[in-house]
Amino acid sequence: MSEPASPRLPRTLRQRRIVDHLSEVSSATAAELSALTGVSVMTIHRDIEDLAHRGILRRFHGGVSVLPTSVFESSSEFRLQTRGAAKEALARRAVRFVEPGMSVMLDDSTTVLALARLLNDVGPLTVITNYRQAVEVLRENDDIRLIVVGGHYSRTHDSYIAMPSHESVDSYAVDVVFQSTSAMGADMTYHQEQDIVLMKRAMLRSGDTRVLMMDGTKVGRTSLHHYVPVSDYTDVILTDDVDTETVDRVEKNARVHLVSIRG
Template sequence: MTAQEPPQEPSQEPPQEPPQEPQRGARATRQQRQRLIVDHVLARGDASVAELTELTGVSLMTVHRDITELADRGILRKYHGGVSAQPSTVFESSSDFRLHAHADAKGALARAALDFLSPGMSLMLDDSTTALALARLLPRVGPMTVVTNYRLITEELRAAEDIRLILVGGEYSRTHDSWIGLSALEMIRSFSADLTVVSTSAMTADMTYHQEQEIVAIKRAMREAGSVSALLMDHSKVGRSALHRLDPVSAFDHVVLTPPVDEEVLAQLRQLTDVRIAD
């Protein structure tokens, strides 16, 4: 008769907690606290240091450090006794700000863009946070060469053994967290990639736009360097314009959008190029 082993308790994995919104008070992390400050100032246009101290529940000195860092990153503007939102063009250009905007939509666009990829391709990615969402999925595709000017994409892929990573150099932009300028343009123009994936600030039924001339030049050169080009846009950018024209919609081989999109605009877009809706 064999001895019976004592019954084993079923292993229990700790429950997964949902992502938390920025907390108020001292328990908030520095990143959460700064997001809370940015959201508050963006909603109201400006705020006093005393108001932000009460909002976050931390010391006056800590709030001063936070707003100094946010101002140095080009997200907020300091003035005596308070802080204000930068013009919308600066907000829209800031990599830090874009990282927190429409994250679910960018994930859907990235998954849809996998349809354009196959192992062994060369891929050029711009400095959009939508392209960053796609970069996070690339290790599952297989061997690939990736060319980018975005620091966060290089950080994401530098340890991926199947990814040959080529960094576009040039003048470093702290606002965009990427390399731009004439040197970057010359390097981009030296490539011929199988596919270029870009995003931009705004588009209408026939034209794409960006608020900064230097970024327009970089994105346009990237599109031209790809044998095939794909434009990924979340719905918040459709039906808008910005200061500088980038490229006609017809210049892109594929356009991927997230819903909802106005049916009339969608019909006009589909007369110009292949348009897909990301689930």
């Protein structure tokens, strides 16, 4: 089959367009992606095979999807490519909780990774994390004492997940813990994977101030496992695309900070 006559995107940009599109519509057929990108269905199938091999999307009968289901979390690599503006807005608000000299714990969410990038400019800090990407962001900063916790390496999450006792995490007491998770309602948070739930709970127990960072696409949803009640957090940072009724309900459980993602 010959390629359409329209200008052809470079492969990397084409695959980014595919991922961005699927993050908005949940799923699509190869024919739909062909029309979107201006390349043949055969080329789209090669892109799908590559992205599936990298763990960015899933194939099913009749189409492909990249959004996490209530059972399976999408890969860290995919999550790094989505909702960038929202994550940066959440991070700019979150960094206001941090002062030089503090101890900070970061989970393995890509939302919190946006905050890690800002910590390089704060000053002397002790940062504890189980996320390899956060280690890469911070490891060359002489002002940051970096401590890595966890156990076995999870390729899906690109992080280190401790055994159920989580003794390596429970031994710390930090000024502030920053987390995000897969889904939340007004009263409860959720995640698809039990080992991640156990790791996040152990990390949350370490913090005096406990901050949850969530963009609007995660609010009003559930996943397979209950994580912790929203009231276990002292503060929740939300993007302003969350409806006001939900915001009011969340405020009964924790202090809410809204950030704008418009403009």
